[in-house]
Amino acid sequence: MSLKVYVDRLSQPSRALLIFCKLNGIEFEEVPIDLSKGQHKSPEFEEVNPMKQVPAIAHGTFVLFESHAILRYLASAFPGVADHWYPTDLQKRAKIESVLDWHHSNLRRGSVGYIFNTILAPAFGLPTNPQAAAEGKKLLSASLATIDTFWLQKDGSFLNGNSQPSLADLSLVCEIMQLEDRDSILSPHKNVLKWIDDVKSALAPHFDEIHATLFKVKEMFEKKRSAGASS
Amino acid sequence: MSLKVYVDRLSQPSRALLIFCKLNGIEFEEVPIDLSKGQHKSPEFEEVNPMKQVPAIAHGTFVLFESHAILRYLASAFPGVADHWYPTDLQKRAKIESVLDWHHSNLRRGSVGYIFNTILAPAFGLPTNPQAAAEGKKLLSASLATIDTFWLQKDGSFLNGNSQPSLADLSLVCEIMQLEDRDSILSPHKNVLKWIDDVKSALAPHFDEIHATLFKVKEMFEKKRSAGASS
Numbered sequence: 386m387s388l389k390v391y392v393d394r395l396s397q398p399s400r401a402l403l404i405f406c407k408l409n410g411i412e413f414e415e416v417p418i419d420l421s422k423g424q425h426k427s428p429e430f431e432e433v434n435p436m437k438q439v440p441a442i443a444h445g446t447f448v449l450f451e452s453h454a455i456l457r458y459l460a461s462a463f464p465g466v467a468d469h470w471y472p473t474d475l476q477k478r479a480k481i482e483s484v485l486d487w488h489h490s491n492l493r494r495g496s497v498g499y500i501f502n503t504i505l506a507p508a509f510g511l512p513t514n515p516q517a518a519a520e521g522k523k524l525l526s527a528s529l530a531t532i533d534t535f536w537l538q539k540d541g542s543f544l545n546g547n548s549q550p551s552l553a554d555l556s557l558v559c560e561i562m563q564l565e566d567r568d569s570i571l572s573p574h575k576n577v578l579k580w581i582d583d584v585k586s587a588l589a590p591h592f593d594e595i596h597a598t599l600f601k602v603k604e605m606f607e608k609k610r611s612a613g614a615s616s
Numbered sequence: 617m618s619l620k621v622y623v624d625r626l627s628q629p630s631r632a633l634l635i636f637c638k639l640n641g642i643e644f645e646e647v648p649i650d651l652s653k654g655q656h657k658s659p660e661f662e663e664v665n666p667m668k669q670v671p672a673i674a675h676g677t678f679v680l681f682e683s684h685a686i687l688r689y690l691a692s693a694f695p696g697v698a699d700h701w702y703p704t705d706l707q708k709r710a711k712i713e714s715v716l717d718w719h720h721s722n723l724r725r726g727s728v729g730y731i732f733n734t735i736l737a738p739a740f741g742l743p744t745n746p747q748a749a750a751e752g753k754k755l756l757s758a759s760l761a762t763i764d765t766f767w768l769q770k771d772g773s774f775l776n777g778n779s780q781p782s783l784a785d786l787s788l789v790c791e792i793m794q795l796e797d798r799d800s801i802l803s804p805h806k807n808v809l810k811w812i813d814d815v816k817s818a819l820a821p822h823f824d825e826i827h828a829t830l831f832k833v834k835e836m837f838e839k840k841r842s843a844g845a846s847s
Contacts, residue, residue: 435766436718447707454713462706475693476678482685487667489720516747535666 386445388413391433393420394598397496398452399440401559405456405552407591409466453485456552469549480545484536484553488560491531495524496560504565504606526570532557533574542583550587558584562596565603617676619644622664624651625829628727629683630671632790636687636783638822640697684716687783700780711776715767715784719791722762726755727791735796735837757801763788764805773814781818789815793827796834 390406390413392399406413418424418439425437434441434450441450444462449455460471472478498521506513532544539546543554558581564570571577585592621637621644623630637644649655649670656668665672665681672681675693680686691702703709729752737744763775770777774785789812795801802808816823 436762449710449714451714451717453717454710457713458706458710461709475689478692479680479685479689482688483680483682486682486684486720489717490725494721494725531667 387443389416389443390414391416391418391430391439391441391443393418393425393439394595395602396420396439397559397563398556400562400595400599401555402440402442402452402455402459403595404559404588404591405459405470405555407595408588409459409463409470411459411463411465453488453552453556456556460552467549469547469551470555471552477545477547481551481553484544484551485556488553488557491524492528492557492560495521495526495528496563497521499525500563508606522570525564529561529571529574529577532580533576537576537580542580543587544580550584554580554584555588562599565607618674620647620674621645622647622649622661622670622672622674624649624656624670625826626833627651627670628790628794629787631793631826631830632786633671633673633683633686633690634826635790635819635822636690636701636786638826639819640690640694640701642690642694642696684719684783684787687787691783698780700778700782701786702783708776708778712782712784715775715782716787719784719788722755723759723788723791726752726757726759727794728752730756731794739837753801756795760792760802760805760808763811764807768807768811773811774818775811781815785811785815786819793830796838 388406388411390402392403392415394400394403394417403415405411418430420439424430425434425439430441431437433443433448436450438450440452440455441448442455442459444458449458457471460466471481498517500521502513502515502518502521505511536544541548543550544557545551545553547554561571561577561581619637619642621633623634623646625631625634625648634646636642649661651670655661656665656670661672662668664674664679667681669681671683671686672679673686673690675689680689688702691697702712729748731752733744733746733749733752736742767775772779774781775788776782776784778785792802792808792812
């Protein structure tokens with residue numbers, strides 16, 4: 386049964402999904418949906434995901450959206466996926482679910498609010514909301530502090546003290562890659578910085594390959610900002 | 617192994633958890649955590665949930681928070697739970713996961729922003745944010761429209777066209793019960809209104825029993841508002 390994966394590599398949950406498939410030898414066809422060209426609003430894509438968001442998948446005739454739901458499904462439906470991603474042990478799995486659910490209203494929400502109002506809106510000439518940017522930054526910093534002092538407080542290198550990465554490590558680190566540290570958001574959180582490096586190593590070489598587009602775009606933004614600052 | 621369930625019946629995910637346990641014959645001890653008295657900030661409760669939020673559980677020495685993670689765990693760990701709540705069929709389960717994940721950034725986020733800024737903050741003398749209230753209401757209405765026209769578009773009475781309720785129906789309807797319809801938020805959504813009735817019937821008699829505290833508090837608020845309007 387064929388697997389189509391609808392993604393934009395500039396979207397953090399899209400990258401998580403691509404890395405997961407490549408790492409686990411899941412055969413798939415990548416269908417690029419360019420958000421900047423509005424391809425997520427096409428009638429063809431709307432048949433796959435009526436919410437008009439990436440990522441989404443079509444596994445044969447079965448369509449699915451919401452990245453965590455997709456990751457859980459792939460981890461369960463494809464036999465070659467190592468257990469540490471989404472353990473069959475109910476208590477280990479539940480602890481990973483707890484991080485995945487926590488993510489939505491904390492790290493993800495903070496990150497999206499902050500990045501939209503400080504980077505994306507100005508880049509696309511859209512109105513910005515400074516209060517929303519400030520609230521996003523506050524929630525983002527609090528979320529990073531929670532990861533630093535709670536989720537990473539145990540012996541293992543990964544979330545919940547695990548010795549190997551889970552779906553939660555993958556999802557959260559791809560979110561964090563969206564950030565730039567010019568505002569020193571990441572630097573106070575030493576456990577987070579070490580964890581990012583550990584996750585990158587565990588996901589090599591696919592981590593860098595899938596993030597290449599994002600890193601190029603970030604470099605371009607940085608050049609524009611530097612040029613603006615010196616003109 | 618004993619199961620302790622830490623809840624405040626005025627919290628929507630707490631109610632979902634209590635109803636789920638009662639309906640499925642799961643033996644548990646209810647440990648009330650009165651949010652209005654700040655009991656969620658006590659050192660004892662912080663040992664159960666360092667995030668200082670309800671609900672949380674302790675199953676023997678295993679502690680867990682985030683209501684969807686708890687519901688998934690209970691549905692999997694207790695053998696008497698009927699399959700329709702959290703199906704073992706991977707595609708049926710994935711469709712329910714998709715609703716549960718969607719909920720966080722849509723219905724839940726809209727509802728919390730709206731209710732906090734229009735009901736809770738004024739009641740507790742806290743500052744309100746009219747822009748956040750308006751944004752919450754807009755997201756809430758859009759989320760209800762999505763439930764009405766997408767999640768409920770199929771033949772069955774429940775979300776995803778299912779003929780019996782799942783964890784998603786339980787979680788979302790408990791969230792909606794927090795709303796009052798004085799602003800006609802619910803009334804345009806006829807499928808949602810019918811679905812609420814269907815879920816209530818499927819969860820009887822525990823639905824009304826667990827919601828009794830909320831309904832009393834809502835009645836008290838309504839009387840206060842009426843008295844204020846006529847004075």
